[in-house]
Structure formats: C-alpha cells, structure tokens
Amino acid sequence: MTQKILTIGLPSGSLMEPTIALFAKAGYAISGSSRSYRPSVDDPELRIRLLRAQEISRYIEHGYLDCGITGHDWVEENGSDVEEVAKLPYSKATANPTRWVLVVPEDSPIKTTHDLAGKRVATEAVGITRRFFERAGVNAEVEFSWGATEVKVPDLVDAIVDITETGSSLRANNLRIVDTLMESYPALFANRLAWADEWKREKISRLSLLLKGALAARDLVGLKMNLPEAGLKKLLETLPALRNPTVSPLAQPGWVAIETVIEEKVVREIIPSLKNLGAEGIIEYPLNKVVY
Secondary structure, three states: OOOOOEEEEEEOHHHHHHHHHHHHHHOOOEEOOOOOOOOEEOOOOEEEEEEOHHHHHHHHHOOOOOEEEEEHHHHHHHOOOOEEEEEOOOOOOOOOOEEEEEEEEOOOOOOOHHHHOOOEEEEOOHHHHHHHHHHHOOOOEEEEOOOOHHHHOOOOOOEEEEEEOOOHHHHHOOEEEEEEEEEEOEEEEEOHHHHHOHHHHHHHHHHHHHHHHHHHOOOEEEEEEEEEHHHHHHHHHHOHHHOOOEEEEOOOOOEEEEEEEEEHHHHHHHHHHHHHOOOEEEEEEEOOOOOO
16 A cells, blocks of 8 residues: 655745744654755655745645645745645744835835836845736836845845845845835645645644644743642732633642643743742743644
C-alpha cells in the first residue's frame, strides 16, 4: 500500500524562522539547512518544500502543493483560486500584520495618492498596486521592481509600493508613507482538490488545529500555586485576571491548589499580590498550545 503523503509549502526568506518556530510549538520538528528546498520533518506523512512566499499560492492552485502558508497579499497578487483553511496571525518581528504602503521620499512634494497621476511607481506587487490606483481613479505608471525598491526613489521613480511591518526601515531611508494599500497576515491555504480528498482534508485540518493552538499560546503562560482555602474568595475578588481557575483540594486540610492560564505580561504584576494574599509554591510555566 502506498503511503499517504501531504505536501506543504512553507515560506523561505524572512518568514522562514518564525514559521519553523511555530511548527515546533505545534509539535513538528523541521530540520535541514536554510538553503535546502526539502527540509526534513518528524512526521512521515508530511513532505515540506521551502519556497518564496510569492510563489506558494500558484503552486497550491496548480496542485504541485497540497497546501501551504503564504500571505493573503500574494494570493491576491497572483489571483490564485485556493481554499483558505486558517488565518495565522504571525509575522517576521511582531504579531502585527505586514502592510503594503505607498511611499515617497520625506521631502517629496507628493502628499496624496492623487498626486501620483502621470507619475512612475515601482513595486514587486504590480497587480495589487495597479488595482489600487484603478480604484482611486489615478492613472499612474506601475513597473515591476526586482528588489532594493527603496533605493529607487527619487532618482528612478517618483514613488514605491513596498511591504513593511514596523516602518523602521522606511524611516531609516528617509521615506514617508502616503497611503496603505492593504494589510496581510499569513494563512494556511489548500488546493481545492486536496481539500476535497477525505484523508488530505483531515490531515490539513489537524495541522491547522495545532498551528492555531500554538499561536493562541504565544502570549500565555500557565500559573499554579497553593493557597489557604480561606483566602480563595478574596484572591479571586482582588485579581480578576485569575478568572475561571481550576481549584483542587490538597492533602493538607484547609489548603487548595490553584491552576490557571494567564497572559504572560500580567504575571509580573500579580505575583507580589498573590504572595501577599498567602499564596505559596507559585510556579509559572510556558505553554506550547492552547486549543479552544
């Protein structure tokens, strides 16, 4: 019997490390050189291909990949007919979406999108940019940029459309954002025929559940402690962040064990308060997945 295999495309480049880290939290160990097109994974039913995010949706649509992770922006740019399985809100440096922005030099006289009528704009996302100007009713000349787009203004073009997460690189190059074309997060997309296949759909759905669980746990930690039972009511009234904890009696009469999941940034604020309320044996521990 031929072994069933699910082929998945993962983004290389700036998203590769956070994607591999996300898979690790979801329980999949991916290994191999960063230059390898075919890294190994500890699931014999998965076959991974590392590809440019720009290409993944096209390979999914045409069936070379069963599924893959790429941004909504590249699905729109390529006009790919694919099935969206799950939004995965993560990015290179933060949990914020990436943005495609219309950019000019800081000292440019261009203030609005309409000021670019008859002007030249360079971008890697030609389709997104042309449709943006069409919706705005602006006749601008849009040309493809092969990279290093930010260095082309103002000598070669009047403006660029580039991708940014924090805006720090644009500011470092003395560039100013005029408008935002779209925001984009990565998502898990599937080939429509693969999604219609019972085994592949089940495998993709399981993968989706684990990836979403890993993302849900990203800013959370587990917290457990022991507390005199008499102080439980006051603790819950004083610290609403500890809502719906698990409370269990201890072998020692008059004491209870409390366990909860809480935002990591809250823990540093409440541990002293927990101590003051009589809690002992306070333990904070990391979480890999939280599945709702």
